[in-house]
Amino acid sequence: MEAAVLVSPAAGRGRARTVSRAVLDTLREKGVATRVLDATTRPDAERQAAEAIADGAGAVVVVGGDGAAHAGLQAVAGTAVPLAVIPAGTGNDLALALDVPADPVAAARAAAGDLLAGRVRALDAGRTAGRWWATVLCCGFDSAVTDRANRLRWPRGRRRYDVAVLAELARLRPYEVTLSLDGVARTLPATMVAVGNTAWYGGGLRMCPGADCADGLFDVTVVGPVSRRELVRTRPRLADGTHVEHPAVTVHRASRVELSCAGLSTYADGELLAPLPVVVDCVPAAVRVAGAGPRDDQLI
Numbered sequence: 001m002e003a004a005v006l007v008s009p010a011a012g013r014g015r016a017r018t019v020s021r022a023v024l025d026t027l028r029e030k031g032v033a034t035r036v037l038d039a040t041t042r043p044d045a046e047r048q049a050a051e052a053i054a055d056g057a058g059a060v061v062v063v064g065g066d067g068a069a070h071a072g073l074q075a076v077a078g079t080a081v082p083l084a085v086i087p088a089g090t091g092n093d094l095a096l097a098l099d100v101p102a103d104p105v106a107a108a109r110a111a112a113g114d115l116l117a118g119r120v121r122a123l124d125a126g127r128t129a130g131r132w133w134a135t136v137l138c139c140g141f142d143s144a145v146t147d148r149a150n151r152l153r154w155p156r157g158r159r160r161y162d163v164a165v166l167a168e169l170a171r172l173r174p175y176e177v178t179l180s181l182d183g184v185a186r187t188l189p190a191t192m193v194a195v196g197n198t199a200w201y202g203g204g205l206r207m208c209p210g211a212d213c214a215d216g217l218f219d220v221t222v223v224g225p226v227s228r229r230e231l232v233r234t235r236p237r238l239a240d241g242t243h244v245e246h247p248a249v250t251v252h253r254a255s256r257v258e259l260s261c262a263g264l265s266t267y268a269d270g271e272l273l274a275p276l277p278v279v280v281d282c283v284p285a286a287v288r289v290a291g292a293g294p295r296d297d298q299l300i
């Protein structure tokens with residue numbers, strides 16, 4: 001078994017690079033041969049992973065956060081080649097949803113055990129504008145914040161997001177969104193719409209708490225019109241998913257979601273995906289995952 005290994009150099013502010021040595025040692029000690037890819041950009045990572053598969057690699061192992069998993073996903077989705085996610089980013093929402101051990105070495109041990117035993121878990125994946133994604137696709141307030149943060153030249157780092165949040169809060173108004181769920185369309189005022197294949201996004205926020213990544217359906221959380229005060233007060237409830245009890249929030253299930261609204265973009269797995277309008281399809285069991293829980297054989 002040879003695995004192509006993608007290390008996301010910037011993930012977790014360099015943590016992925018730091019832990020990659022121990023991860024590689026663990027994979028090799030367990031008997032997984034490794035082919036380390038030296039991609040420096042995400043498109044490069046996607047291309048190199050696809051080439052490695054075409055060249056016979058039997059698995060793709062990503063070391064990093066959700067952006068790294070997103071890159072690996074483009075190469076493996078729709079194939080029989082398994083993906084293993086070693087959490088080393090800032091958010092790691094896919095690893096959380098898959099019950100991957102939080103410690104990178106433990107995650108590598110679990111991945112190696114599954115790869116060598118041929119044990120995989122099937123994961124549904126979202127397909128939008130020719131891209132695959134695994135966690136949550138969102139548009140509305142959060143995507144506007146990210147768009148604004150990306151446009152800002154100053155300040156840098158986390159504070160850029162704080163400035164963008166304040167600016168978007170100042171101009172908060174519901175978007176006029178046309179949302180179609182399995183062919184049934186409605187136009188409604190929404191602060192944001194989140195389409196969840198898995199529950200978490202944004203680094204541990206349980207946006208779509210009931211999402212099951214193996215049921216062939218998305219959980220769609222729609223946040224209707226809310227005041228600034230309500231938005232700020234309700235946001236902490238994202239940590240445990242109880243925001244869905246707020247009267248302005250509705251939750252739906254569908255396998256095909258169509259979204260349109262002028263001026264909004266969509267993000268999925270934390271990465272910019274496409275401007276609206278988009279069609280979002282849930283592709284059942286599109287990905288095979290190694291190293292995911294629940295497992296009772298932690299010591300393999």
Ligand SMILES: Nc1ncnc2c1ncn2[C@@H]1O[C@H](COP(=O)(O)OP(=O)(O)OP(=O)(O)O)[C@@H](O)[C@H]1O
Pocket residue numbers: 006007008009010011012013039040041042045064065066067068069071088089090091092093203269270271
């Ligand atoms: N193999 C790679 N090589 C270069 N760049 C990558 C690679 N994988 C991902 N990236 C890019 O690097 C950025 C950061 O990586 P990543 O998302 O993995 O870490 P993070 O942001 O720390 O974690 P998280 O997304 O879970 O919060 C991403 O936006 C992604 O586009």
